Amino acid sequence: MARPDIPAEHRPRLYRSARDTPLDIVRGWLQVSVFGAHAVGSALGAWGIHAARRLSKASGQFLFLSGFVPGSVHTLKAHRNEVGAAGRDPRQRAGRAWLTHRLLFCMFGALILRARMALPLALETVWKVRHRSAPPPGHPRQYARMGDRVGVRAGDGPGNAPRGAFPNGLLEVDRLQWRMLADAPWTALLLHRPNYHDILPVFVLCMLALPGFLWRVERAGAAAWPTGIRLGSAAEPCRPRMRAQSNGRAVTAAQDGRWEAWMAAAQAGDARAYDLLLRDCLPLLRAIARRRIADRHEAEDAVQDTLLTIHRMLAAYDPARPARPWIAAIAERRCVDRLRRRGRGAGRETPIDDHAETLAAPPGTTGEDRIAGRQLRDAVAELPESQRTALRLAKLEDLPLAEAAARSGLSIGALKVATHRALKTLRRRLGGEE
Amino acid sequence: METEELIGRLTAGLRPVRRLPHPLRRAATWIGFALAVIAVFVAAFGPRQDLMERLQRPHEVAQLLFCLATGVLAAIAAFELSLPDRSARWVLLPLPAAAAWVASLGMGCLADIARMGPQALVFGASWGCFRFIVLMGVPLALSLVWMLRHAGPIRPVPVAALGGLAGAALSAVGLSIFHHLDAALMVLAWHGGTTLLVVAGFLLAGRAWGARSMPGFTAA
Numbered sequence: 001m002a003r004p005d006i007p008a009e010h011r012p013r014l015y016r017s018a019r020d021t022p023l024d025i026v027r028g029w030l031q032v033s034v035f036g037a038h039a040v041g042s043a044l045g046a047w048g049i050h051a052a053r054r055l056s057k058a059s060g061q062f063l064f065l066s067g068f069v070p071g072s073v074h075t076l077k078a079h080r081n082e083v084g085a086a087g088r089d090p091r092q093r094a095g096r097a098w099l100t101h102r103l104l105f106c107m108f109g110a111l112i113l114r115a116r117m118a119l120p121l122a123l124e125t126v127w128k129v130r131h132r133s134a135p136p137p138g139h140p141r142q143y144a145r146m147g148d149r150v151g152v153r154a155g156d157g158p159g160n161a162p163r164g165a166f167p168n169g170l171l172e173v174d175r176l177q178w179r180m181l182a183d184a185p186w187t188a189l190l191l192h193r194p195n196y197h198d199i200l201p202v203f204v205l206c207m208l209a210l211p212g213f214l215w216r217v218e219r220a221g222a223a224a225w226p227t228g229i230r231l232g233s234a235a236e237p238c239r240p241r242m243r244a245q246s247n248g249r250a251v252t253a254a255q256d257g258r259w260e261a262w263m264a265a266a267q268a269g270d271a272r273a274y275d276l277l278l279r280d281c282l283p284l285l286r287a288i289a290r291r292r293i294a295d296r297h298e299a300e301d302a303v304q305d306t307l308l309t310i311h312r313m314l315a316a317y318d319p320a321r322p323a324r325p326w327i328a329a330i331a332e333r334r335c336v337d338r339l340r341r342r343g344r345g346a347g348r349e350t351p352i353d354d355h356a357e358t359l360a361a362p363p364g365t366t367g368e369d370r371i372a373g374r375q376l377r378d379a380v381a382e383l384p385e386s387q388r389t390a391l392r393l394a395k396l397e398d399l400p401l402a403e404a405a406a407r408s409g410l411s412i413g414a415l416k417v418a419t420h421r422a423l424k425t426l427r428r429r430l431g432g433e434e
Numbered sequence: 435m436e437t438e439e440l441i442g443r444l445t446a447g448l449r450p451v452r453r454l455p456h457p458l459r460r461a462a463t464w465i466g467f468a469l470a471v472i473a474v475f476v477a478a479f480g481p482r483q484d485l486m487e488r489l490q491r492p493h494e495v496a497q498l499l500f501c502l503a504t505g506v507l508a509a510i511a512a513f514e515l516s517l518p519d520r521s522a523r524w525v526l527l528p529l530p531a532a533a534a535w536v537a538s539l540g541m542g543c544l545a546d547i548a549r550m551g552p553q554a555l556v557f558g559a560s561w562g563c564f565r566f567i568v569l570m571g572v573p574l575a576l577s578l579v580w581m582l583r584h585a586g587p588i589r590p591v592p593v594a595a596l597g598g599l600a601g602a603a604l605s606a607v608g609l610s611i612f613h614h615l616d617a618a619l620m621v622l623a624w625h626g627g628t629t630l631l632v633v634a635g636f637l638l639a640g641r642a643w644g645a646r647s648m649p650g651f652t653a654a
Binding site: 103104107110111266267268269270271274275278279282300303304307308309311312313314315316317318319321322325326329330333334337 | 442518538587588
């Protein structure tokens with residue numbers, strides 16, 4: 001199906017047209033019928049594709065509809081990356097969705113059950129609310145709670161319910177079709193409503209049809225889709241928008257885990273691997289910083305911040321996970337911080353453009369430099385004559401020692417001593433700095 | 435400094451580091467530690483006399499479990515969020531449990547009203563609760579944040595807030611085991627309110643933490 005012999009970067013890029021007419025028609029029909037099912041019951045949905053298998057229920061249609069969406073995503077991904085990656089993605093998504101759904105549903109169910117236990121309502125109140133009339137005489141004026149089995153047992157029909165029980169044995173838990181959950185709470189782990197289990201095969205069939213789509217595109221190329229997906233020839237390339245690529249996972253695969261290996265080696269103290277890693281990821285860091293921060297210097301500062309943060313957080317990296325998202329996330333965070341800090345600082349700071357001339361002036365033209373120069377000249381003037389001459393010849397004119405000695409009339413040794421003493425005096429005068 | 439020079443200096447300063455264990459394992463370590471500390475305190479104060487009787491009531495058990503779940507999930511979320519490549523949505527993990535905790539307390543209030551009438555709305559001060567949750571929860575949360583000190587430059591505010599939530603919620607569990615508070619309204623106000631206060635305090639502290647732990651490079 002996918003072509004593993006072609007490296008990922010040479011595979012034809014996948015282009016997408018703006019609309020996919022066949023899919024739009026199917027989606028449109030489903031949405032119209034969902035609306036119809038809501039509006040006039042299942043009369044509208046009784047013909048057409050959902051006549052079978054209770055698909056006339058609105059929730060069922062949503063399920064059916066959602067079967068197509070992973071189809072297009074899978075097809076696109078399988079072409080861009082490879083079949084394995086395309087398969088992993090929906091699995092992860094489905095897992096996440098399932099977990100979230102589970103959690104929410106369990107909490108919701110628990111809340112409702114607790115609510116019914118905490119707020120015991122008289123059965124007659126329930127009856128009144130539901131039937132807008134007084135309950136029949138002989139109805140027990142007792143309190144019943146959600147979990148109580150008021151005369152309802154498997155096989156109990158309306159006719160053989162015990163006397164005094166709620167007529168036809170129906171409690172709130174039954175009306176909501178949650179009896180199964182009340183009896184066997186573990187069924188909550190399966191699907192959200194036990195009576196929708198039978199819709200599952202349809203969903204699975206939808207998903208099973210997807211490799212067929214893929215095969216068809218693979219065989220017939222662009223012609224497979226009259227107006228839909230085109231390979232490599234459309235006018236406008238679609239920007240990579242899928243998560244797996246935007247946070248770098250797909251690209252990491254192409255790097256053969258180099259960064260991960262370097263990170264692991266750096267954790268063990270291998271400076272060479274660390275150097276390779278930092279230099280290799282520098283273009284990525286710069287790209288992220290430039291994209292976020294317009295100012296070039298500021299962006300480079302953000303890159304350095306990122307490097308420092310990577311250094312600090314080295315121990316927190318887990319080599320089993322891709323390195324690129326890790327590094328990219330740190331870079332993003334540092335850029336955002338820098339922008340934020342600049343936004344906060346902007347109110348308190350004043351641009352110093354007016355002083356640019358002062359700061360950029362050549363040495364010797366500022367007041368401070370002039371004062372320092374005068375102090376130095378005064379100090380030199382106060383030196384003894386022999387030392388001044390030695391200093392001038394040996395240090396300022398930078399003559400060789402022999403020539404300086406000849407000109408000053410001193411021996412080489414005496415010249416050296418005089419120069420040394422002169423420097424020492426000056427140092428003492430001007431603050432004793434080396 | 436040039437970036438290449440910085441890389442050179444970082445490389446030269448590289449020391450082997452000990453890899454941090456998986457966040458779930460570290461979370462389990464902290465939760466174990468926190469529960470042990472709280473157990474010691476509960477043992478010191480002695481559990482309330484009617485503990486077994488209260489544990490017979492399903493809604494009290496639910497409250498306790500939701501509160502425990504809030505603390506545990508907040509700790510897990512804090513450990514996950516402390517790593518840069520984790521989704522920011524981990525912050526939502528303890529919210530359903532926290533909502534269920536507050537909802538179960540609210541439901542308890544309604545049940546009290548149904549049982550006792552207006553008497554259930556009598557409100558009193560319970561500074562003992564406040565003191566226990568603050569004195570117990572804040573050090574616990576600080577120990578969590580200390581374990582997560584590497585998260586400073588990444589997501590300081592949510593990590594700190596979740597740490598506060600974890601510490602305060604677990605303390606509230608401990609408190610419920612030995613302290614006498616019968617009215618759900620009081621529990622809601624003093625346990626829930628103090629927890630909220632601790633979380634707010636850690637939220638504010640998180641900002642300062644983030645500002646302090648950012649690399650201090652300026653444009654100069």
